[in-house]
Amino acid sequence: MASHGIEIRGLYKIFGSRGASYIDAVKAGMSKAELNETHGHVLGLKDINISMPGGAITVVMGLSGSGKSTLIRHINRLIEPTAGEVVYDGADICRMNQSQLREFRRHKTAMVFQKFALLPHRTVLENTVYGLDIQGVARADSLKTGRHWIDRVGLSGFENHYPNQLSGGMQQRVGLARALATDADILLMDEAYSALDPLIRVDMQAVLLDLQAELKKTVVFITHDLDEALRLGDRIAILRDGQVVQQGSGQEIVLKxxxxxxASFVREVNRGRIIQARTVMTPLESVEGPAPGFTVDAAMTLETAARQMTLANVTAAIVVDEAGQPLGRLDFATLISAMVTPTAC
Incomplete structure (x- = not known):
């Protein structure tokens, strides 16, 4: 069954005892600084509107204090909103009663934390089935499911180890297995890989992408790292001071x-590893002259396309879709030009 998307509409969070009483003032233009210094309240989120597609990875990115972790905690309502809606499958999570919210958290969402949040007195297997225990799943079934996901995240043979016997990357794999074991539609990952060493972090990114290619969960991934956002995100939303500054695909954010x-974020990005051939090709209806005989896939990155064209000793190629149908033409000069970061934006 296809996963549903999440619609966040007009979401505000003002921290303080009388947050709701300042909503109108904030909407009218009261600054974050004035709200804090004059009224002793903190503006956490301001008018957040984000569509998070079902079955895709939406990355919410920003520096410390931007509001990204506050935002993700509104999706399972660990933080109560001051105003706005978070809609999933036709229901506004912000208006669920406690019974509805409990069921939503148990069966529709799972969370992977930066600090792993494993129970130290439980083995890998016992940690993995913890959510199933909460759901009341029969023990034989939960253990079977737990072993399946332990194997899927690459920890087969470690079922009886305890968290303190595992490396950080292995502990995070347990956290991921625990989240996947409940078969929740929504996977919330709050800085899940930020505490890991760089090489392990890249490895865990690959694990997530491989699993997502099969499972098609609705994933909300929080990070402060642009390279991670660009690698993982089908959609990216960048926050600053509690507001959305830009959202779109990685290519849209890098190019525009x-x-x-x-611009300061994307300046050092390796554009050749992000931008796809389809983005910079010339549409077929605009192409004059004979078509090249060499083809490249539309979703191929410019770096890969350049390598293949160089090996084939060609200066132009036809860009084709997944079915092999021609979409446009890609010249080598255009390709190289698109890989170069502009000196000014």
Missing amino acids: PADAYI
Whole structure:
């Protein structure tokens, strides 16, 4: 069954004892600084509107204090909103009663934390089935499911180890197995890989992408790292001071940064590893002259396309879709030009 998307509409969070009483003032233009210094309240989120497609990975990115972790905790309502909606499968999570919310958390969402959050007195297997125990699943069934997901995340043979016997990367694999074991539609990952060493982090990114290619969960992934966001995100939303500065695909953000703040993020990005052939090709209806005989896939990155064209000793190629149908033409000069970061935006 296809996963449902998440619609966040007009979401505000003002921290403080009388947050709701300042909503109108914030909507009218009261600044975060004035709200804090004059009224002793903190603006966490301001008018957040994000569509998170079902079966895709939406990355919410920002620096410390941008509001990204506050935002993800509204999806399972670990934080109560001041105003706005978080809609999933036709239901507004913000208006669920306690019974509805409990069922939603148990069966529709699972969370993977930065600090692993494993129970130290439980083995790998016991940690993995913890969510199933909460759901009341029969023990034989939960153990079978737990062993399946332990194997899927590459920890077969470690079922009886305890968390303190595992490396950080292995502990995070347990956290991922625990989240997947409940078969929740929504996977919430809050800085899940930030505590890992760089090489292990890349390995865990690959694990997530491999699993997602099969499972098609609705994943919300929080990070402060642009390279991670670009590698994982089908969609990316960048926050600053509790507001969405820009959202779109990784290619859209790299090619058309909304302002100087975003431009500063993307300036050092290796564009050749992000931008796809379809993005810079010339549509067929605009092409004159004979068509090249060499083809490249539309979803191929420019770096890969350049390598293949160089090996084939060609200066132009036809860009084709997944079915092999021609979409456009890609010249080598255009390809190389698109890989170069502009000196100014």
